[in-house]
Amino acid sequence: MASRAKATILDIAREAGVSKSTVSLVLQGSGLIRPETAVKVRKAIEDVGYVYNRGAANLRKAHSNVIGMVINDLTNPFFAELAVGMERVFQAAGIVPFIANTAENPVRQEEVLKSLLEQGVAGLIVSPARGTTPGAFRRIEAAGVPVVFAMRRLPESRIPAIAPDNHRGAYLATQHLIGKGHRRLAFFGGSSDLVVYHDRLGGFIEACEALGIPAANRTIVEGETSRRGGMACLETALAAAEPPTAALCFNDAVAFGVMLALRKRGLEAGADFAVVGFDDVAEAEHYMPALTSVAVDTPGLGERAAHVMLKMIQSRTTRAEDHIGAVSLVVRESCGPSRSARGSGMGDAA
Amino acid sequence: MASRAKATILDIAREAGVSKSTVSLVLQGSGLIRPETAVKVRKAIEDVGYVYNRGAANLRKAHSNVIGMVINDLTNPFFAELAVGMERVFQAAGIVPFIANTAENPVRQEEVLKSLLEQGVAGLIVSPARGTTPGAFRRIEAAGVPVVFAMRRLPESRIPAIAPDNHRGAYLATQHLIGKGHRRLAFFGGSSDLVVYHDRLGGFIEACEALGIPAANRTIVEGETSRRGGMACLETALAAAEPPTAALCFNDAVAFGVMLALRKRGLEAGADFAVVGFDDVAEAEHYMPALTSVAVDTPGLGERAAHVMLKMIQSRTTRAEDHIGAVSLVVRESCGPSRSARGSGMGDAA
DNA sequence: TTGATTTATTGGAACGTTCCATCTATAGGC
DNA sequence: GCCTATAGATGGAACGTTCCAATAAATCAA
Known part of the structure; x- marks a missing residue:
C-alpha cells in the first residue's frame, strides 16, 4: 500500500521541477502562473497522490x-x-x-x-x-x-x-382547540429549563386567558421532548380527576407519543382526544390520524x-x-371534525 | 470584544513565567511537571482565554x-x-x-x-x-x-x-409472505446500482424459487429508497394485469410509502395487501398498522x-x-393475521 | 567531596503551508 | 543599445504546536 509518507507541496515541486511557491499559487488558482506551468504542476499533484493539508494552511x-x-x-x-x-x-x-x-x-x-x-x-x-x-x-x-x-x-x-414565532404558534394552536369546543386543555412535554418551553407555554396560557379557559381547567405536564415523553404525559394527565380533552404538545415527537398512548388505551386521537403538535415534521402529514401541527418552515x-x-x-x-x-397552523385530523362542544363526557371507551 | 488576536502557547508561557515547552507538557497532562507549576499554567490558560490549535499540533x-x-x-x-x-x-x-x-x-x-x-x-x-x-x-x-x-x-x-445479512433477511421476509399464502409477490424500491439491492433482491428471488413462486408471479419495481419512492412503486405494481398481493420493500421508508399509497386507494395494509419492510426503524413499531420488518440491530x-x-x-x-x-424478522400487523391463503393453504396454523 | 541519578524545565528544529519581497527574463519604448 | 515595465517564478520567514536533546537543580551513594 503506497503509504509513501504523505506527499507535500515540496514533493510536488520537485516532481514538477518548480518551486513550492509556484505549487502553492497553482493550488490557489492564482492567475499569475503560466498556464503550461499550471498544467505541469497539476499533473504532478495527481501523480503523487497529494492531499492538501488545511491545518497547515490555516496556520498562516x-x-x-x-x-x-x-x-x-x-x-x-x-x-x-x-x-x-x-x-x-x-x-x-x-x-x-x-x-x-x-x-x-x-x-x-x-x-x-x-x-x-x-x-x-x-x-x-x-x-x-x-x-x-x-x-x-x-x-x-x-x-x-x-x-x-x-x-x-x-x-x-x-x-x-x-x-x-413560538408564542404565536402556540396561541394559534390553542385557539383552534378552544374553537373546537374543548374546555379542559393540556400542555404536554418540554421542560422549564428551555427558553422555547416558556415561549410556547406562554402562547398557550395567553390564549387560554383570552378565550376564557380558567387556570383550573389547564393541565401542564413537563416531560421529555420525545415520543416516550409524550406517552408519559398522557398517562399522567388522564390519571387526574377531571382529565383534559385536548392537548397542545411541545413538539411533534411528543404528539406522536400521545397518540400512541391513546391508541394503547383504545382511544382514538381526533375522536376521543384532540392533539396538536409543533414543528410539522414530514411525518405529521402521513401519520394515522394525520397530525394537526404548527408549521415552522x-x-x-x-x-x-x-x-x-x-x-x-x-x-x-x-x-x-x-x-x-413566521408560523402557521396546519389543520389535519388529529383534532377531529368540527363538533359543537362537549363540555363533559369523556366518552371513555371501556 | 476581547478579540485579542488569539492567544497562543507562548502567551500562556509569558503569563505564567515558564517556557512554551512547559505549557505544552501541561496541555498534554504530562506527569513530568511539578504540580504547582501545572496549576500556575492552568490558571494562565484560563486567564488568557486560550483555545488549543489542533491544526498546528497535527502538523507535528x-x-x-x-x-x-x-x-x-x-x-x-x-x-x-x-x-x-x-x-x-x-x-x-x-x-x-x-x-x-x-x-x-x-x-x-x-x-x-x-x-x-x-x-x-x-x-x-x-x-x-x-x-x-x-x-x-x-x-x-x-x-x-x-x-x-x-x-x-x-x-x-x-x-x-x-x-x-441482507440476503438472509430478505429470504426470511419472503418466506414469511409465502407462508401467509401469498402467491404473487413484489419487491419494491432500491436500484440496481446498489450492491445492497442485489443482496436483498437475491434473497427474495432465492426464497421464491425455493418455495415455488415462478418468475411470472414476481414483480420487481425499482425506485427511490424513500417514502415517495414506495408510493410510486405501489402505483406501478397495481397497474399490472395481475397485480401482486404482497411486497417486500427495500427498506422501511419505502414500506411506509407503500402503506400510504394503499391508504390513499382505500386499501388497508395487512388486510388487503401485505407489506414488509427492512431495517426495522423505531417508527415501524408505532406505525398504523405496525410494520413487519427485518430487524438489523x-x-x-x-x-x-x-x-x-x-x-x-x-x-x-x-x-x-x-x-x-445477524438479522431477524419482526412480525407485526402489516402482513395481516394468518389466513388460510388464497390459492392453497400453506398450513399456516394459528 | 565527587560523581551519578533523578526531577523539572527549556531552547530549537521541524511539521506543511502562505505571502511578501526579490529576482530573472523577456518585451517595449526610445 | 539602454532603461523601464511586466510576467512569471522563487526563497525565506512566519504560523502554533511537539519532541528531542540539553541543561539546571536537587537528591543520593560512596
Whole structure:
C-alpha cells in the first residue's frame, strides 16, 4: 500500500521541477502562473497522490472554511430537516458543514464544542442541549468565533437566535382547540429549563386567558421532548380527576407519543382526544390520524441561520439580529371534525 | 470584544513565567511537571482565554483524533440510529465524530470526502451515495486513511464493510409472505446500482424459487429508497394485469410509502395487501398498522463499525474483515393475521 | 567531596503551508 | 543599445504546536 509518507507541496515541486511557491499559487488558482506551468504542476499533484493539508494552511491564513453544526438530537427528524436547509446554502458557498450530535447532554456538548473550536471552525450553529449553563458559550464568544442559535436559545445571551414565532404558534394552536369546543386543555412535554418551553407555554396560557379557559381547567405536564415523553404525559394527565380533552404538545415527537398512548388505551386521537403538535415534521402529514401541527418552515429556518452565519463571518462580527420565523397552523385530523362542544363526557371507551 | 488576536502557547508561557515547552507538557497532562507549576499554567490558560490549535499540533504529531462519518441520507432515521451507535463508542474513546451528509449525491460526496481528508481525519466511516464510482475511494486509500463502509458497500473494493445479512433477511421476509399464502409477490424500491439491492433482491428471488413462486408471479419495481419512492412503486405494481398481493420493500421508508399509497386507494395494509419492510426503524413499531420488518440491530452495527475503525487506526492498517450482522424478522400487523391463503393453504396454523 | 541519578524545565528544529519581497527574463519604448 | 515595465517564478520567514536533546537543580551513594 503506497503509504509513501504523505506527499507535500515540496514533493510536488520537485516532481514538477518548480518551486513550492509556484505549487502553492497553482493550488490557489492564482492567475499569475503560466498556464503550461499550471498544467505541469497539476499533473504532478495527481501523480503523487497529494492531499492538501488545511491545518497547515490555516496556520498562516487564520480563517478556515469549516462550519460546525451542533445539534441536540439527531434522531428527531426535525433537526435533520433543519440541517438539510443549512446545507443547501453552505454548499452553494463552497463550505462543508460538520454536524455533531450532543444527544441532549450538556457535558457531551461541552466536548463537542471544544473539539470543533480546536479544529478552528469559522463559525458555529448550535441548538443547545437542554440544561446548558449560561456560561457555556462565554469562552467561545471570547475567542471571537461567531455563533448563532437555531431553534433554541439561552436565557440571557447576546448570541443571535433564529427561531420560529413560538408564542404565536402556540396561541394559534390553542385557539383552534378552544374553537373546537374543548374546555379542559393540556400542555404536554418540554421542560422549564428551555427558553422555547416558556415561549410556547406562554402562547398557550395567553390564549387560554383570552378565550376564557380558567387556570383550573389547564393541565401542564413537563416531560421529555420525545415520543416516550409524550406517552408519559398522557398517562399522567388522564390519571387526574377531571382529565383534559385536548392537548397542545411541545413538539411533534411528543404528539406522536400521545397518540400512541391513546391508541394503547383504545382511544382514538381526533375522536376521543384532540392533539396538536409543533414543528410539522414530514411525518405529521402521513401519520394515522394525520397530525394537526404548527408549521415552522424548518428548512427555511435552516437556510436563514446559514445566511446569518455567512454574513457574520464575512463582516467579521460576532453580533447579528435575531430572526423570528413566521408560523402557521396546519389543520389535519388529529383534532377531529368540527363538533359543537362537549363540555363533559369523556366518552371513555371501556 | 476581547478579540485579542488569539492567544497562543507562548502567551500562556509569558503569563505564567515558564517556557512554551512547559505549557505544552501541561496541555498534554504530562506527569513530568511539578504540580504547582501545572496549576500556575492552568490558571494562565484560563486567564488568557486560550483555545488549543489542533491544526498546528497535527502538523507535528500527524495523527488527529477526528473521525468523519459520511452519510447518504440524514433524513432517514435509520442513519441517525446508526450514527448514534457509533457515537457511543467514539465518545468512550474520547473522539468526536464529525458527520456530513451527501444527500445521495456522488458529486457532493466527492466534496465532502475531500474536505474531510484535508481536515486530516484519522479515519472515515462511509455509507456511499448511490451511483458512487468505483474509483471514488482510490485516492483515499492511496493516502493511507482507513475507511470502512457501513450498510452499503462498493462492487469491487478492498474496503471492509459492516452490514447486516441482507440476503438472509430478505429470504426470511419472503418466506414469511409465502407462508401467509401469498402467491404473487413484489419487491419494491432500491436500484440496481446498489450492491445492497442485489443482496436483498437475491434473497427474495432465492426464497421464491425455493418455495415455488415462478418468475411470472414476481414483480420487481425499482425506485427511490424513500417514502415517495414506495408510493410510486405501489402505483406501478397495481397497474399490472395481475397485480401482486404482497411486497417486500427495500427498506422501511419505502414500506411506509407503500402503506400510504394503499391508504390513499382505500386499501388497508395487512388486510388487503401485505407489506414488509427492512431495517426495522423505531417508527415501524408505532406505525398504523405496525410494520413487519427485518430487524438489523442498527445501533449495534454502528458500534461495530466504530470498533473496527478504532482497531484499524490503532494498528495503522487499512484492511479489516467484513462483518455481517445477524438479522431477524419482526412480525407485526402489516402482513395481516394468518389466513388460510388464497390459492392453497400453506398450513399456516394459528 | 565527587560523581551519578533523578526531577523539572527549556531552547530549537521541524511539521506543511502562505505571502511578501526579490529576482530573472523577456518585451517595449526610445 | 539602454532603461523601464511586466510576467512569471522563487526563497525565506512566519504560523502554533511537539519532541528531542540539553541543561539546571536537587537528591543520593560512596
